[in-house]
Amino acid sequence: MEPFTTLVSVPTPLLRDNVDTDLIIPAAWLKTVSRKGLGAGAFESLRKRPDGTPDPGCVFNRPQYRGSQILVAGRNFGCGSSREHAAWALADLGYRCVIAESFADIFASNAFKNGILTIALESADLARIAADAEAVRPVRVDLAAQTVTTADGTVVAFALDAFRKHCLLNGLDEVSLTLEKHAGAIAAYEEAARQRMPWAIGG
Amino acid sequence: MSDPRTNHSRNGAPATLYDKIWNRHVVSDLGDGSALIYIDRHLVHEVTSPQAFESLRLAGRPVRRPEATLALVDHNVPTTPRDRPIEDPLAAKQISLLRENTAAFGIAFLDIDDPRQGIVHVVGPELGLTLPGLTIVCGDSHTSTHGAFGALAFGIGTSEVEHVLATQTLLLRKSRNMRVRVDGTLPPGVTAKDLALAIIGAIGTAGATGHVIEYAGEAVRALSMEGRMTLANMSIEAGGRAGLIAPDETTFAYLEGRPRAPKGALWERAVADWRTLASDPGAVFDREVVIDAREITPLVTWGTSPEQVVPVTGRVPDPDDFADPAAGRAAAAALDYMGLEPGTPIEGIAIDRVFIGSCTNSRIEDLRAAAAVFRGRKVAAGVRQVLVVPGSGEVKRQAEAEGLDRIFRAAGCEWREPGCSACLGMNPDKVPPGERCASTSNRNFVGRQGPGARTHLVSPAMAAAAAVSGHFTDVRRLATAGGV
């Protein structure tokens, strides 16, 4: 995965609570065979009007937010089903960071597995970022320092699990981390298991 | 930490079956209750694997032990004769992609026309891939089925599928231990499916959250392997991470001689080892539930959650009668979706369709139970379709050798090719909107059998009884009248 260090981007304002995984990626898109391309279905119900034409008022269609890599939302972002497709869809749209008041656990874990940084902020701090998003002003996310700097230079600190931070900073996915840290232990286990439970490992 | 040679904790404390399997598979103990756990067997199907293979390819990683994995197709495949093309282009794509991926990574694959093809949780045990004491995973929540053999088996997500393919391990947090003890024996006409529904009805769909369940007691010991698989299968509907049954003579008799089971001296050594897996006397369970088998009757679900279940002799409940207001609201919403009025006798509910199949109830014993009811009877006039779908090619051949297919056909049922079929609305076998189906599957969720479909979960014998009556019927009465 691509390491995550700093990010400067105009945040996309999706200022509502309970953005659920169905809203992020509708169930009809779950029959895909790739992590790529899901951006086309992401937020479909917001982006398209009932007749299927793009809604120009939707933030995802507004040119000011084209290329945005940060999404700003309210409380309980990513609630609903455990589908990993929600994280894949956001990544495919180009998002590398979601800032919200809180996140559903499984979504946060899926986002992390796909290199997306989730930042939970208290409502007053979140309001500053949301204001920049609405005014189309860029903010700066610094993962090493664990800060978000608003357009006027205000520095907002955020908390983050040390393990996730390490993985994101170094672009380590869980597979490479396991291989890096435990390859020797896995080989030793297999060696011992061949003696101990040959029927289990011989299969 | 424990000592894998003795199965006991190093401090000598008695261990549960789950503790023993966990302890044997620790590759690295990470402290804080989590560990890197070795995975012995990995089952792969067409729906949850494409993105895992895609990631391996992008990262240029091989599969660590291709021989530990078996892939097959079940969710998407039509159950009509296998020489016809697959019409749904997305399903066809997922199937052909699995064919390519398994070839590229050197993984054994049972294709759609393989005589052993079938539902992943039916085929694994048949081949003897499922053995006591193993860790088994699959990108499918009903992997819990394999726990019937005393294997620690559970469903995983797509990123974890990739992790297992690449490393043969998973990073796991240990669950808590829960024991469900079922005393007494099940009355005649009451099956493992009724037992599973009774347990879920008693503890709720969140009853085992955070726990691995061990099923124990006289009624569980008395179950056949087929019955045990039905019970373990629905552990996930009780909220459990996995469900376990300690291996015993029934288990060994089922496994001996299976293609992938150990042979000769290795078999003897394995059985001796498997006998040590049972929970030690005095092992501590974080939670224990006791159920009396003698009180269980044939059951029917009335709502959109497996816990919304009543005896076939009962009535549809009134949402106003629930002590918990949230449960009352859920009941009202379920009745609205199901098109049912409070107070309606269950036996008064007419059905449109019947589905006998799924990884819960598509094994030979299930088909025998259904055929015993269909023998000499006809599907009732108002019933539009009765699908009987064997869980695997092996089940199909066995059923045909016993003449069960002829009984089903003579009664007016459709006898199909193996697959998940109408268990979920992902292949052509669907229940149309608003229609009511008596189903032997495991989930009665909104839209599970197709948009707007109304599902009632029952045992195979009860599904057959509903088919010949046109409405739910207590199979115990029918069986007596028909002399079965």
Ligand code: SF4
């Ligand atoms: S039969 Fe149903 S529950 Fe079982 S694996 Fe197939 S879809 Fe899942």
